[in-house]
Amino acid sequence: xxxxxxxxxxxxxxxxxxxxxxxxxxxxxxxxxxxxxxxxxxxxxxxxxxxxxxxxxxxxxxxxxxxxxxxxxxxxxxxxxxxxxxxxxxxxxxxxxxxxxxxxxxxxxxxxxxxxxxxxxxxxxxxxxxxxxxxxxxxxxxxxxxxxxxxxxxxxxxxxxxxxxxxxxxxxxxxxxxxxxxxxxxxxxxxxxxxxxxxxxxxxxxxxxxxxxxxxxxxxxxxxxxxxxxxxxxxxxxxxxxxxxxxxxxxxxxxxxxxxxxxxxxxxxxxxxxxxxxxxxxxxxxxxxxxxxxxxxxxxxxxxxxxxxxxxxxxxxxxxxxxxxxxxxxxxxxxxxxxxxxxxxxxxxxxxxxxxxxxxxxxxxxxxxxxxxxxxxxxxxxxxxxxxxxxxxxxxxxxxxxxxxxxxxxxxxxxxxx
Numbered sequence: 546x547x548x549x550x551x552x553x554x555x556x557x558x559x560x561x562x563x564x565x566x567x568x569x570x571x572x573x574x575x576x577x578x579x580x581x582x583x584x585x586x587x588x589x590x591x592x593x594x595x596x597x598x599x600x601x602x603x604x605x606x607x608x609x610x611x612x613x614x615x616x617x618x619x620x621x622x623x624x625x626x627x628x629x630x631x632x633x634x635x636x637x638x639x640x641x642x643x644x645x646x647x648x649x650x651x652x653x654x655x656x657x658x659x660x661x662x663x664x665x666x667x668x669x670x671x672x673x674x675x676x677x678x679x680x681x682x683x684x685x686x687x688x689x690x691x692x693x694x695x696x697x698x699x700x701x702x703x704x705x706x707x708x709x710x711x712x713x714x715x716x717x718x719x720x721x722x723x724x725x726x727x728x729x730x731x732x733x734x735x736x737x738x739x740x741x742x743x744x745x746x747x748x749x750x751x752x753x754x755x756x757x758x759x760x761x762x763x764x765x766x767x768x769x770x771x772x773x774x775x776x777x778x779x780x781x782x783x784x785x786x787x788x789x790x791x792x793x794x795x796x797x798x799x800x801x802x803x804x805x806x807x808x809x810x811x812x813x814x815x816x817x818x819x820x821x822x823x824x825x826x827x828x829x830x831x832x833x834x835x836x837x838x839x840x841x842x843x844x845x846x847x848x849x850x851x852x853x854x855x856x857x858x859x860x861x862x863x864x865x866x867x868x869x870x871x872x873x874x875x876x877x878x879x880x881x882x883x884x885x886x887x888x889x890x891x892x893x894x895x896x897x898x899x900x901x902x903x904x905x906x907x908x909x910x911x912x913x914x915x916x917x918x919x920x921x922x923x924x925x926x927x928x929x930x931x932x933x934x935x936x937x938x939x940x941x942x943x944x945x946x947x948x949x950x951x952x953x954x955x956x957x958x959x960x961x962x963x
Contacts, residue, residue, distance in 0.1 A: 551585065661694070670683070760840040762833060769832070771808065771822070847900075914940065
């Protein structure tokens with residue numbers, strides 16, 4: 546088995562205590578089967594280069610616990626016992642049931658193979674422990690995500706079966722800035738496979754719900770009490786430093802302040818001196834609705850707020866309030882991108898390329914297609930919707946998105962003609 550480890554240094558002879566006991570499966574040396582994942586884990590802001598160490602692992606004669614062969618509840622039980630979540634926030638009856646019926650003692654094994662739980666994934670797991678989302682929902686998100694599988698060596702015997710075969714330097718300029726965004730693209734890719742009901746359940750997750758609702762309150766307050774219209778305030782917000790932090794899930798802005806405080810913070814950051822409103826009454830009005838929608842679009846599509854402000858006119862969206870207000874966010878999402886988005890002359894392929902900050906030459910090399918062909922798709926002299934499926938898949942993979950994210954929208958008129 547070929548496995549990888551991402552870090553700041555070459556690791557030729559690891560030991561079982563390399564990682565802390567509160568990691569997913571306790572003390573052990575954590576590896577991944579995905580070279581791309583290892584490069585992301587190796588990247589950081591503290592060094593120009595990261596390192597991925599490469600190994601061959603021989604599992605014969607080792608006691609291997611492959612959790613992908615067990616119910617997802619076994620993984621959740623082990624995760625709970627090692628990650629040490631805040632027990633006060635969790636349903637004790639759920640925890641007791643899991644420990645009694647599904648817990649497996651990993652200390653009896655040399656190697657554990659299971660799903661890696663990033664901090665954002667763990668917020669989903671906590672939602673399950675609190676009976677907010679179902680085990681079926683977690684299955685849908687994790688089971689198909691093979692790249693998220695990690696291999697953990699727990700004993701000296703396992704370490705002796707690991708053969709170091711080399712290392713590779715990782716340019717942080719290519720990987721660190723996309724480390725979080727790659728996760729969001731990946732996460733939204735699986736969410737898109739779910740039904741509207743599943744997505745509505747996802748919004749019960751505290752992090753996502755707070756992020757969306759808080760910006761709705763922010764928008765409503767700015768329009769009602771500070772004298773802005775929705776589109777004007779959204780464009781201002783999108784141009785601020787806070788917009789990027791908000792999109793990246795910075796808890797300072799999502800959990801650390803109310804929507805009202807967020808509105809003031811945005812305006813002060815931009816050099817305004819907003820009036821100090823002492824008495825106010827928050828309402829889930831039309832502007833609250835618009836704010837929630839743009840926050841939802843940012844989260845689901847991983848577009849920057851700046852880009853959304855370029856292609857969506859909120860005042861135009863508000864004209865459709867009566868028509869759309871009773872629909873689910875996912876339905877509104879689909880309607881907006883089919884009917885209200887203004888893409889100007891940019892192709893969706895070009896917009897996605899610029900989003901991940903690749904040049905045309907870099908993308909062409911990464912996707913292994915002719916750079917001239919790429920340019921023709923971007924300026925629409927060639928219709929990417931008529932391109933070979935091979936080229937479209939290669940481009941989508943290189944950009945870390947789904948193929949429908951780079952295909953052009955078909956207008957209602959074109960749809961009727963076809």
